Amino acid sequence: MRRTYRRPVQPGRNRKIVIGLAVAALVGGGIAVGTGLSSASTVCDGMDDAIGRNQEFIAAQRASPNAQTEAVVANRQAVIDLINVQRKQAGCGGAVAAPPAAAPPVAAPPAAAPAKPVQQATTAPPAAGGGNAAAGDVVCAGSTVTVSGEGGAPAASSGTFPLGTTLRVRNLDNNKSITVKVASTSGSCVLLNNAAFEEVREPGKFLIRRAVIERVG
Template sequence: MYRRRRTTGRGRKVFLGVAAAALLGGALAVGTGLGNAGESCAGLDTALRNNLNFIAGQRADPDALSEARIANRQAVVDLIQQRRATAGCTADVRADAPAPPPAAQPPAAQPPAAQPPADSGGSGSAGEDSTGNGSTGNGSTGAGEVVCKGSTVTLFNENAGPAASSGTFPIGTTLRVTNLDNNRSVTVRVTSPSGSCVLLNNAAFEQVREPGKFLIRRPVIERIG
């Protein structure tokens, strides 16, 4: 009689241990399921669409920083796509269609252009560009030392008069930068340090850049003072 009761008590302990393990496993399964289902597909889809719209806007109207902004947002898009895949989101999310451009208005009548006076051999030369800096057509005036050959020139954001920053020349150096693609020149003083040979600020860059371009690929840089 004693042996039988002892066996029954041991069987009860085994049964309780198996039941506890089963309950623990069920709790873990439920917790994992809730973790995966906690992501809202609607929220993830909205976040994805907003980032795709931002990237599309930067590509439609780029500026000097658009490439970096697009790279940052693309990393966010990739992360959202991973979370959508984990959450089981299947909607085909794309950027919104761009708004149609406004209807073109007929151009206003323009007065006839005035004819320039004939060149009488005065102080102006045929090589002078529209900035009045006297470029000779090959990007050099012969008045300064050509430096930083092979460098490109871009801009930094500064709302001030025409100026430059440089990692090659000390503050106070006077430079002339000529864009060979449109033969426009600007003379600037170095006002701050940078990591490039020459960076032009907004005001200086506007005087020499080509419309819609934020990089001067064929510059001539002269040190004149």
């Protein structure tokens, strides 16, 4: 009868294999956790930026109030509350600190009458940020674009252009663009509402760092 020889198992070799598998599992888990934390940080940073812009706009409205201040501030506060709910759901820690309240404007003393009449300028200077730009001009160069948190059909808000202005916003990172009308006031060149931002953003990001903004009407 033929005998089968079995090689004895070496305990030390088995121990090395088990340890190697455990180390590989730990390294793989670390990479997955690190990637998740990086993505969450990007989402939280975008929402924090949106809250900060709305808080700055509210502070500016409080510093120079008008007949519509309370309604506009209430709208912006509702936007901040909505984004805070989204921050909580995303697991973002801490809270975005509100900017310090701006001091009320101090009335300037009356100017002395000039000795000679001063010739008035016939044309007003262009508004900062391209408010007087013609159709087709690129405006607000270098501006980032984020979400305002407002609902409804795709639209924009702006502190540079009047209501009804048509703007085209293009995300250079994915070459997606959208054309929207300015429907409300904000403290930025342009903010996109939820529906408009979904059309051009990259997945998981709440901030467009490389954007081209054009006035088309």
